Amino acid sequence: MPPDNDAPxxxxxxxxxxxxxxxxxxxxxxxxxxxxxxxxxFDAGExxxxxxxxxxxxxxxxxxxxxxGRAVETATVGREGAVGGVVSQGSLPAFSRAxxxxxxxxxxxxxxxxxQVKQTSPGLRNLxxxxxxxxxxxxxxxxxxxxxxxxxxxxxRWLLGLQDRLGSDVLPVTHEVLAELLGVQxxxxxxxxxxxQQQGLIQVRRGRIIILSRPAVEASACECHGxxxxxxxxxxxxxxxxxxxxxxxxPAQTGDKQMCQAV
Amino acid sequence: MPPDNDAPxxxxxxxxxxxxxxxxxxxxxxxxxxxxxxxxxFDAGExxxxxxxxxxxxxxxxxxxxxxGRAVETATVGREGAVGGVVSQGSLPAFSRAxxxxxxxxxxxxxxxxxQVKQTSPGLRNLxxxxxxxxxxxxxxxxxxxxxxxxxxxxxRWLLGLQDRLGSDVLPVTHEVLAELLGVQxxxxxxxxxxxQQQGLIQVRRGRIIILSRPAVEASACECHGxxxxxxxxxxxxxxxxxxxxxxxxPAQTGDKQMCQAV
DNA sequence: AGTCTTTTGTGCACTTATGAACAGACATCG
DNA sequence: CGATGTCTGTTCATAAGTGCACAAAAGACT
Numbered sequence: 001m002p003p004d005n006d007a008p009x010x011x012x013x014x015x016x017x018x019x020x021x022x023x024x025x026x027x028x029x030x031x032x033x034x035x036x037x038x039x040x041x042f043d044a045g046e047x048x049x050x051x052x053x054x055x056x057x058x059x060x061x062x063x064x065x066x067x068x069g070r071a072v073e074t075a076t077v078g079r080e081g082a083v084g085g086v087v088s089q090g091s092l093p094a095f096s097r098a099x100x101x102x103x104x105x106x107x108x109x110x111x112x113x114x115x116q117v118k119q120t121s122p123g124l125r126n127l128x129x130x131x132x133x134x135x136x137x138x139x140x141x142x143x144x145x146x147x148x149x150x151x152x153x154x155x156x157r158w159l160l161g162l163q164d165r166l167g168s169d170v171l172p173v174t175h176e177v178l179a180e181l182l183g184v185q186x187x188x189x190x191x192x193x194x195x196x197q198q199q200g201l202i203q204v205r206r207g208r209i210i211i212l213s214r215p216a217v218e219a220s221a222c223e224c225h226g227x228x229x230x231x232x233x234x235x236x237x238x239x240x241x242x243x244x245x246x247x248x249x250x251p252a253q254t255g256d257k258q259m260c261q262a263v
Numbered sequence: 264m265p266p267d268n269d270a271p272x273x274x275x276x277x278x279x280x281x282x283x284x285x286x287x288x289x290x291x292x293x294x295x296x297x298x299x300x301x302x303x304x305f306d307a308g309e310x311x312x313x314x315x316x317x318x319x320x321x322x323x324x325x326x327x328x329x330x331x332g333r334a335v336e337t338a339t340v341g342r343e344g345a346v347g348g349v350v351s352q353g354s355l356p357a358f359s360r361a362x363x364x365x366x367x368x369x370x371x372x373x374x375x376x377x378x379q380v381k382q383t384s385p386g387l388r389n390l391x392x393x394x395x396x397x398x399x400x401x402x403x404x405x406x407x408x409x410x411x412x413x414x415x416x417x418x419x420r421w422l423l424g425l426q427d428r429l430g431s432d433v434l435p436v437t438h439e440v441l442a443e444l445l446g447v448q449x450x451x452x453x454x455x456x457x458x459x460q461q462q463g464l465i466q467v468r469r470g471r472i473i474i475l476s477r478p479a480v481e482a483s484a485c486e487c488h489g490x491x492x493x494x495x496x497x498x499x500x501x502x503x504x505x506x507x508x509x510x511x512x513x514p515a516q517t518g519d520k521q522m523c524q525a526v
Numbered sequence: 527a528g529t530c531t532t533t534t535g536t537g538c539a540c541t542t543a544t545g546a547a548c549a550g551a552c553a554t555c556g
Numbered sequence: 557c558g559a560t561g562t563c564t565g566t567t568c569a570t571a572a573g574t575g576c577a578c579a580a581a582a583g584a585c586t
Contacts, residue, residue: 064407067486072407087350088396092498095400132395133351137358139402144327144335146409147446150572174533183410185574190534206533206582223330235355413542437563448544453564469552469563 008032011055012107013080014131017236017249022123029117030107035060041083041098048085048094050108054078057166058104061181062096071097073181075138076158078102078165080238080246085111087132101181102162102172130235137231141224149222151184152192156221158182159202159211160244164229167245169211178209196220214244271295274318275370276343277394280499280512285386292380293370298323304346304361311348311357313371317341320429321367324444325359334360336444338401339421341365341428343501343509348374350395364444365425365435393498400494404487412485414447415455419484421445422465422474423507427492430508432474441472459483477507 009015009023009030018026030053035041041060042048054060059078063071074096077083083098084090090111109117118125145154158178162171175193179186193209196202201217203210211217218225232238237250272278272286272293281289293316298304304323305311317323322341326334337359340346346361347353353374372380381388408417421441425434438456442449456472459465464480466473474480481488495501500513 062403064403066407066411068411070411072410074403074406087392087399088498089392092393092396095396095494096403129350129352130355133355133358136350136399136402139399139406140325140327140337140359142406143337143402143409144329144446146406147335148329148331148333152572176533183407186534187536187575188573191536194535204534231358235351415542439563449564450545450547450566451543454566457565467564 008055009107011079011105012053012082013246013249014082014127015053015107017251018127019123019251022121025117025121025124026109026114029109029113031109032105032107034103034105035100036103037100039100039103041100042094043097044095045093048088048090048092048111050110051082051084051086051090051114052098052106052108053082055105055107057102057168058100058106059102059162059165060098061101062098063181064096070183071099071180072183074142075135076101076161076165077135078246080165080232080236080249081131081135082128084108086128086135089115091115101177102166134228134232134235137235138228141228145222145224146183149224151182151188152195152220153222154182154224155189155192156196156201156217157225159209159217160214160221160225163211163214164240164244164246167247169214171209171211172207173209174207218244271318272370274342274368275316275345276509276512277345277390278316278370280514281390282386282514285384288380288384288387289372289377292372292376294372295368295370297366297368298363299366300363302363302366304363305357306360307358308356311351311353311355311374313373314345314347314349314353314377315361315369315371316345318368318370320365320431321363321369322365322425322428323361324364325361326444327359333446334443335446337405338398339364339424339428340398341509343428343495343499343512344394344398345391347371349391349398352378354378364440365429397491397495397498400498401491404491408485408487409446412487414445414451415458415483416485417445417487418452418455419459419464419480420488422472422480423477423484423488426474426477427503427507427509430510432477434472434474435470436472437470481507 009027015023015026035058041052044065054077056079059076060083061073062075062077064074065071145157159171163169175190176186179189182189193202193204197204199216201213201220203212238246239248241247272290278286278289298321304315307328317340319342322339323346324336325338327337328334408420422434426432438453439449442452445452456465456467460467464476464483466475501509502511504510
């Protein structure tokens with residue numbers, strides 16, 4: 001696996017937000033890979049060898065497997081983030097499984113190498129800390145969401161989240177897959193989607209869900225999507241376009257450095 | 264708030280697991296405080312000024328407030344952990360609210376000071392990173408748990424978690440409070456507790472729940488409590504006594520250092 | 527075209543949980 | 557002691573979601 005020096009760092013918003021010198025530090029170590037739906041980046045209990053940065057439309061999910069065989073999604077990660085030892089720094093066994101949901105390409109770097117580069121780059125340390133905080137926020141919100149909100153609201157929330165990451169109205173997921181991720185019954189989810197369709201919010205097609213009116217979907221969704229989005233804005237300087245899609249992260253600022261000098 | 268140099272570091276398992284030189288670094292900056300039930304350590308959106316280490320039986324909860332006024336618990340933290348910018352390093356606005364659930368004393372340190380001390384102590388950096396990972400694990404598991412498990416199972420899980428932290432069979436909580444934390448209806452929770460009592464697992468008293476048979480409660484609980492406990496064991500070297508209570512964390516090891524040199 | 531597989535739609539019995547209301551029990555404090 | 561406030565027990569109607577079974581539709585493949 002020879003490092004790919006033409007790696008398109010700009011395809012991942014975290015990497016793109018780094019200053020050029022920091023990007024240059026990482027570039028020689030980044031490896032470009034393709035993944036297909038269902039590919040497992042790492043499994044619970046395994047050592048996380050690499051940090052993976054999804055590019056473009058690629059989306060991965062962090063899953064927690066339960067005894068009854070189900071595997072519930074705890075976080076979604078697209079080109080706005082990274083997967084693998086983000087918090088644990090890659091040196092601890094993973095608690096969750098990471099699975100590719102929407103196929104695409106990624107850049108990845110060996111966890112140990114990333115640690116070394118971090119030593120020399122306050123900007124990188126700062127960025128990863130801020131992203132860690134956003135990842136935690138996402139998960140925290142989901143705890144409350146799953147405890148309190150209806151399947152309809154959670155489903156709408158999930159659709160918005162995927163749209164943000166894909167930048168497309170056409171979401172390539174089956175009812176089956178979505179039901180599993182949400183941890184609910186497939187047949188009930190079908191009915192829920194049907195309801196949303198009848199209200200004109202979405203269109204259900206075999207293997208894909210098409211968002212017709214994002215504002216209407218937002219109205220059906222719980223507040224959780226918005227709450228997490230806001231945290232991404234304040235902490236990572238996330239910028240969204242008119243249709244709600246995440247387009248960039250604010251580059252690291254001088255003031256930020258201070259935060260992570262010690263880290 | 265003059266530093267308290269007689270601070271009983273041993274009352275918090277994280278602090279106690281530090282080597283003596285690291286403890287000495289922190290000691291002059293630690294402030295001993297008392298908290299009562301309901302005291303708010305910080306609120307969502309606020310800057311987190313301090314990292315707080317609960318001592319003895321003191322327990323705090325991280326809450327996510329929802330639009331309908333409810334506030335659901337996303338994590339419980341007792342003497343095994345710390346609250347406040349654990350992941351964000353205290354330099355970012357909090358996403359959750361931290362509220363004292365079981366009164367008691369804590370040690371706390373200013374976030375900026377902790378950052379400075381971390382610069383000089385690999386052992387401390389390592390410890391906090393490992394704890395961060397465990398905190399995340401706890402939250403990840405709760406996402407799946409809230410999506411999939413019945414209130415009865417989740418309630419039993421919660422009772423076990425509190426017992427671990429208190430080291431006592433008598434849990435001082437009202438139905439009202441517990442229902443709010445779990446994000447469920449109080450009247451239904453009362454029924455659930457009644458069921459558990461009829462099975463001889465617990466005893467319900469005004470303002471407290473008494474665990475009669477821990478093994479039986481474990482059997483009623485979902486796997487989530489065990490899964491998180493196991494992660495604490497592997498990552499923090501948590502040690503439990505015969506009755507299941509968390510008694511200590513493995514001191515930092517030489518090999519661990521490597522992990523966080525960069526951080 | 528026809529066959530096969532995957533995905534979606536729907537029916538039905540049943541369980542889990544909500545929401546609201548109210549009575550009774552307990553504790554505490556003057 | 558009696559008054560008061562907080563907790564707990566229970567009821568009832570209703571909503572939300574499960575679990576299973578099977579039919580119908582949409583693609584995919586010869």
